[in-house]
Amino acid sequence: MAKNLTDEQLIHSYQKGDAEAFDELYSRYKNAVYHYFFRQVHNTSAADELHQDVWLRIIKSSTDFKLQSGFKTWLYKIAHNRLIDYYRRSSRQPLHLVHNTIVDINHEPDNKYDDSVNQPSEPDEILQEQQVNQALLTALNSLPDEQKEVFLLHERSGLTLQEIAIITDNSFESSKSRLRYAVKKLRQHMTQYLAVER
C-alpha cells in the first residue's frame, strides 16, 4: 500500500503517525543518502554518524515539511547542510586537498563497499574490474568537493540540476558547470578504461 504512495504522501502519513510510511521512505533513500556521505567523508563511522543525524532530523522536524518543496530536495538539503556542518566542526580540509594523491590500486579504504556487484569469473577479469573501479574512485576523490558533490547528487541520488541548485544554494548554471567539469575530469581519468568498456 505504502509502496504506491509518493514521497510527499508518505511523509504526510508519517506526520499523522503512520510509522510504516517512514519505513518505506527510509527504504527508498537510505542507500543513496549513506552513499552521499560515505563518498565525501570517506570514513565509515563518520558516514554512519552523518546518516543517522540526517534521519533523526527528518524524524524530529517532519512537521516542518512543506508541500512547496519535494521531499527528496528537502532530505538532501538537510544532508548537505549537515555535511557542511561536519566539515566546519572537524576543521577538515576539503576532500580534494586531502585525497589528491593517487590511491594505490591494492589499497582499498573501506573496500567492503567497493566490491563489484557482478563478480567476474576469471582472475584476469577480476583484476581488470578492480582496476576500473579503483580508477574511477580515485578520479572521483580527486575532484573538488563542489564538483564531487554535484556528481554524487546527480549520479547516485538521481537529482536534477535544478534540484541540485536548490540543495547547494547555487544557480542552475553554476551547478551545471560543476557537473560538466566533474564529468570531463572523470572522463579524462578513465579514458583508457572507458575505451576498454566500450
Next chain:
Amino acid sequence: MKKQSNNKQDDNFFDDYLEGKSSLSEIYQQIDSAEPSDKLNQSILSAARVSTEQTAITKNSWTQTASWAASVAAISLVGILAHNTWQAEQDAAQTLEEDGLPSLSQPERVLKAKPGKAEMESSMPAGRSAPAHARAKKNVLSNSANDSRKLLYKSAPAPVMPSAPGYFELNKTESLSDKSQVQAFEDAHKEILASPAVEAKKIKQDRFSEQQIMLNKIIQLIDNNKIEQAQKLLFQFKTNYPNYPVDPVILKHLSPY
C-alpha cells in the same frame, strides 16, 4: 584545432551523460554499493516509531487540555452573557428612571402624600424585578401612546405625558372628570420635574409638559362639555405651538375652533 576537437568531444560526452547514455554512469553504478549497516537502520526506524508514539501521546494530552479549555471558555462565555444581560436590564431601568420615570418607591410616595388620589396606583406588581417592572412600564407607555392616536371621546384612555410617563398608570376606562385628579396630575408632574434625576432635562421637559398639560386641559374641557372654552384653549395652543401635533380626534370635536 585539437583543443577544439577535445572540447567538442567533452560536450558530446556530457550531453550523453545527461541523457543517461554514458558508460561512466554504468561503471559507477556497478562499483558503488555503500549501504548503512542493519544496526544503523534498526536504530533509525526505532527512533521513528518512538517519535510517532510520543506524538500520539502528546496529541491525546493536548486534545484533553483543549477540551478542558473549551469547556472553561464556554462556561465563562455563558457567565459573561448572563452578567451582560443583567447589566443591560439594570441600565435600561436606570435610563427609564433618568428619563423621567420615577423610582419604584415614588408612586407610592405620591399616593401616600396625596391619599385622595387613590385611583392612581402603582402598577408594580408584587414580586416583580425592577428591570422587568421598568420594561412593563415602557410597554404600557408605548401602548398608551398608540392609544392616544385612537382617542375616542368619552371612552378614550387618559393621555399620559410622554416625557414623564408612567409614574402612575391610569385606568384606561377612566376619564379625567374630576378636577382633583387633574390637580393631582399636575402636582405629581411638578414633583417629578423637581426631582434631581430630571433636573438636567428640566427646561425641555417643562416645555413639553406644558404642551401636554394644555392638551390635557382641552380634553378635560371637552369631557366637561365646555366646548367653547376648549376651542379657545386650543386656539391659544395652536398659536403658541403651531408645530406641535394635536390629536385629530380633538380637532374633530372642536372644529372649527
